[in-house]
Amino acid sequence: xxxxxxxxxxxxxxxxxxxxxxxxxxxxxxxxxxxxxxxxxxxxxxxxxxxxxxxxxxxxxxxxxxxxxxxxxxxxxxxxxxxxxxxxxxxxxxxxxxxxxxxxxxxxxxxxxxxxxxxxxxxxxxxxxxxxxxxxxxxxxxxxxxxxxxxxxxxxxxxxxxxxxxxxxxxxxxxxxxxxxxxxxxxxxxxxxxxxxxxxxxxxxxxxxxxxxxxxxxxxxx
Numbered sequence: 001x002x003x004x005x006x007x008x009x010x011x012x013x014x015x016x017x018x019x020x021x022x023x024x025x026x027x028x029x030x031x032x033x034x035x036x037x038x039x040x041x042x043x044x045x046x047x048x049x050x051x052x053x054x055x056x057x058x059x060x061x062x063x064x065x066x067x068x069x070x071x072x073x074x075x076x077x078x079x080x081x082x083x084x085x086x087x088x089x090x091x092x093x094x095x096x097x098x099x100x101x102x103x104x105x106x107x108x109x110x111x112x113x114x115x116x117x118x119x120x121x122x123x124x125x126x127x128x129x130x131x132x133x134x135x136x137x138x139x140x141x142x143x144x145x146x147x148x149x150x151x152x153x154x155x156x157x158x159x160x161x162x163x164x165x166x167x168x169x170x171x172x173x174x175x176x177x178x179x180x181x182x183x184x185x186x187x188x189x190x191x192x193x194x195x196x197x198x199x200x201x202x203x204x205x206x207x208x209x210x211x212x213x214x215x216x217x218x219x220x221x222x
Contacts (some may be wrong), residue, residue, distance in 0.1 A: 056219055058217055058219060059215070062212075063078040063081065063210055064211050066208075066209040068150055069150060075150065075171065075209075076122055076206075077120060077122055077171055077210070078111060079111055079121070080111045080113040080117065080178065082113060082114075084109050084207065085110035085111070089187055089188025089189065090185055091106075093190070094207075095108065095109050095207065107196055107203050109206040110190075110192040111192055111193055111195055112191065114178065116178065117177065117178050118176075119175055119176050119177060120172045120173060120174055121154075121170065121174075122145070122210070123147050123154045123197075124170050125147035125154075125169065126145065126166065126169070127144065127163050127166060127168075128144050129165065130142070130143055130164075133158060133194075134184075137184065140158055140181075141159060141161055142155050143155070143161050145175075151199060152198065153201070154198075155195070156175065156176075157195075158178065158181060158192065158194060159177065159178060159179060159193060160177045160178075161175065161176040162177070178191065178193055
């Protein structure tokens with residue numbers, strides 16, 4: 001073959017071989033990179049957790065306050081969220097229950113409480129008085145709330161107040177904590193707060209406007 005054509009041809013063959021080698025190397029590098037990335041990806045199957053099975057339906061005691069002004073919202077609330085005190089060593093906590101051997105009637109409703117728990121405002125209004133339940137015991141106090149717009153007044157006894165006279169409070173807002181009554185009434189008194197409600201200064205039974213209802217609640221199975 002003519003030497004004039006041999007050198008260019010050898011150059012072309014060498015260049016082609018180098019290009020093939022570089023392409024093979026690039027493919028190998030890409031394969032290694034892809035394998036590294038794949039190794040970081042979890043191959044666990046994407047299985048959705050089964051939906052929680054419905055648990056048994058239980059009946060839960062809830063408290064419903066009456067809507068007095070017709071705005072669709074309750075105007076009263078249970079101050080402790082617990083049931084009224086029933087009969088214990090000191091009698092019944094119901095409104096009108098006998099006191100002092102029949103000399104007088106109970107003027108409020110006693111709602112069971114746990115000493116130290118938060119007690120909430122049974123009505124909206126202004127704190128108009130903080131006083132003592134007994135003149136001989138400064139540790140047991142009451143908070144008086146007045147709502148002049150609706151004409152209602154509430155007194156919540158046996159609390160450690162967290163509010164001050166003149167302060168505006170909304171329905172269900174904390175007003176203090178419940179005090180234990182074992183020192184004052186040893187031997188079987190159920191801890192409670194005593195709630196007195198009045199309309200135009202006339203007291204009435206709080207259970208007329210704070211009604212207990214059992215509501216069906218569906219629980220979730222474990």
